[in-house]
Amino acid sequence: MLKIATSEEMQRIDRTAIETYGIAGTVLMERAGLRVVARINELFFQGTEQRVPGTDKNRGRKIIVFCGGGNNGGDGLVIARVLHNQGREVEAYVTVNPASLKGDAKINYRAAGKYGVVIRPVSYFLKHYRSCVTCNCLIVDALLGTGLRKEVRASLADVIGKINRMSAPVVSVDIPSGICSDTGQIMGCAIKAQFTVTFGLPKRGHFLYPGAEFAGQLFIEEIGFPRKLIESEKIRINLVQKEDVSSLLPVRPKYSHKGTYGHVLIVAGSKGKTGAALMAAKACFRTGAGLVTIGIPETLLSTFQSRVTEEMILPLPDTGNGTLSYRAADSILDFLKKTGNVLAIGPGLSPDSELSKLLNVLIRESGVPIVIDADGLNAIADNVYVLKKSSVPVILTPHPGEMTRLLKKESGGRNQSSGATGLREKIEKDRINIALTFARKTKTYLVLKGVPTVTSTPQGEAFINSTGNPGMATAGSGDVLTGMISAFLAQGMSPADASVMGVFLHGVAGDIIAEKKSQQSLTASDIIKAIPSVLKSIQKP
Numbered sequence: 001m002l003k004i005a006t007s008e009e010m011q012r013i014d015r016t017a018i019e020t021y022g023i024a025g026t027v028l029m030e031r032a033g034l035r036v037v038a039r040i041n042e043l044f045f046q047g048t049e050q051r052v053p054g055t056d057k058n059r060g061r062k063i064i065v066f067c068g069g070g071n072n073g074g075d076g077l078v079i080a081r082v083l084h085n086q087g088r089e090v091e092a093y094v095t096v097n098p099a100s101l102k103g104d105a106k107i108n109y110r111a112a113g114k115y116g117v118v119i120r121p122v123s124y125f126l127k128h129y130r131s132c133v134t135c136n137c138l139i140v141d142a143l144l145g146t147g148l149r150k151e152v153r154a155s156l157a158d159v160i161g162k163i164n165r166m167s168a169p170v171v172s173v174d175i176p177s178g179i180c181s182d183t184g185q186i187m188g189c190a191i192k193a194q195f196t197v198t199f200g201l202p203k204r205g206h207f208l209y210p211g212a213e214f215a216g217q218l219f220i221e222e223i224g225f226p227r228k229l230i231e232s233e234k235i236r237i238n239l240v241q242k243e244d245v246s247s248l249l250p251v252r253p254k255y256s257h258k259g260t261y262g263h264v265l266i267v268a269g270s271k272g273k274t275g276a277a278l279m280a281a282k283a284c285f286r287t288g289a290g291l292v293t294i295g296i297p298e299t300l301l302s303t304f305q306s307r308v309t310e311e312m313i314l315p316l317p318d319t320g321n322g323t324l325s326y327r328a329a330d331s332i333l334d335f336l337k338k339t340g341n342v343l344a345i346g347p348g349l350s351p352d353s354e355l356s357k358l359l360n361v362l363i364r365e366s367g368v369p370i371v372i373d374a375d376g377l378n379a380i381a382d383n384v385y386v387l388k389k390s391s392v393p394v395i396l397t398p399h400p401g402e403m404t405r406l407l408k409k410e411s412g413g414r415n416q417s418s419g420a421t422g423l424r425e426k427i428e429k430d431r432i433n434i435a436l437t438f439a440r441k442t443k444t445y446l447v448l449k450g451v452p453t454v455t456s457t458p459q460g461e462a463f464i465n466s467t468g469n470p471g472m473a474t475a476g477s478g479d480v481l482t483g484m485i486s487a488f489l490a491q492g493m494s495p496a497d498a499s500v501m502g503v504f505l506h507g508v509a510g511d512i513i514a515e516k517k518s519q520q521s522l523t524a525s526d527i528i529k530a531i532p533s534v535l536k537s538i539q540k541p
């Protein structure tokens with residue numbers, strides 16, 4: 001899998017390459033600049049009619065390079081020098097007094113000047129901004145880079161604002177200036193780039209929103225970092241791609257039977273919410289489980305019996321109003337002991353004190369892996385640390401609202417709207433660290449659904465999903481995911497692999513439907529129908 005670095009991890013790689021491996025900083029900076037130039041030429045000056053509209057304007061296009069005072073600015077000065085030497089019309093604007101430049105950036109400032117690059121203070125750009133607006137130009141953003149930790153200062157904010165108001169395309173170096181590379185958050189203001197060229201490894205902010213939207217199309221360039229460093233096991237965040245899940249797909253031996261592929265018990269459904277149980281079950285079958293039984297409140301038996309085909313039904317004691325009773329625990333545990341090898345619980349259940357007591361028993365006593373979703377998550381929100389008492393793997397699949405409820409005890413039990421809103425915002429601003437911390441504390445596998453979905457493990461590893469679209473924000477989509485993850489567990493995959501695989505293929509199915517029918521028309525049932533095509537597409541020949 002492709003590893004994703006924090007700014008600190010990337011700085012450590014850079015420093016180790018220089019100090020331990022003897023690769024000069026000027027060499028790395030030169031290579032970085034050359035890779036950006038190569039991308040600029042590919043995108044704008046060499047047969048790019050299919051990629052960049054209006055390429056007839058490119059021949060006379062002026063390139064304006066904005067350079068900060070650090071290494072990112074040094075990369076920009078290399079870019080300006082090389083493009084100038086190729087015969088392009090180039091202007092560079094620096095945001096600091098040249099006398100304050102240090103190290104490799106200072107070396108490249110002097111080199112660019114000797115090559116004849118026009119270098120001006122950024123104040124000149126601000127003064128003559130209107131003439132820049134009307135010119136046919138390309139912007140290279142090398143202002144701030146990945147080390148940003150505080151809000152953009154006012155003087156730079158003015159520059160960024162004016163760049164964003166220009167109609168010119170922008171290529172950002174490493175990450176759009178103003179985006180926090182670790183969280184993807186906008187630090188006051190940020191460059192809106194069409195393309196971003198980063199080096200060695202991508203950063204978290206390239207995939208976390210809103211940073212992902214500001215980065216545009218991302219290019220990851222190799223500039224000579226030792227492979228041992230960029231593949232280090234100490235970097236624990238990964239981007240999931242097609243080739244990763246293709247290698248995970250279970251092989252079905254010729255000599256096998258339905259029992260070989262597992263038996264999933266899905267405890268789900270209540271009065272008015274029978275569809276959730278059925279969708280989870282059908283998705284589970286479509287994803288390869290050998291047997292699926294739906295555990296339902298017994299008063300709903302006639303409703304379900306007329307709607308199932310391949311699925312089996314396990315009537316469970318209920319409260320008399322179509323919701324599960326705590327007394328269902330014995331029936332569920334007995335079933336799992338005799339025949340089931342995965343328990344999925346939550347879709348379409350109604351959260352109440354009975355369900356909370358039921359979950360507490362099942363988490364403590366289940367002898368098989370558990371997937372908890374929807375109302376199952378809400379039922380344990382007041383006692384999340386019961387999860388640590390499970391002797392089997394537990395996978396949780398909350399959306400941000402459910403995650404907010406799971407975290408409210410840690411945040412002082414706040415349940416007022418203002419506190420919940422603040423907690424939800426915190427989750428969205430720091431999805432990876434929130435997921436990692438919760439998974440570690442509760443010893444669970446956490447699938448934090450959203451944009452993007454982040455899967456974290458108790459061992460401190462996280463996986464960022466790269467598939468899916470806004471059309472999947474529709475009723476039942478999460479129930480389908482529960483069924484898919486449960487099916488992979490039943491087929492013998494590890495909890496981490498089953499979660500990563502389920503999330504990725506769930507997103508691919510949604511993308512296929514969105515392309516065929518549009519995002520607006522996408523339904524959870526459509527996702528189920530697309531599962532066979534998705535599985536076929538990743539199978540190795």
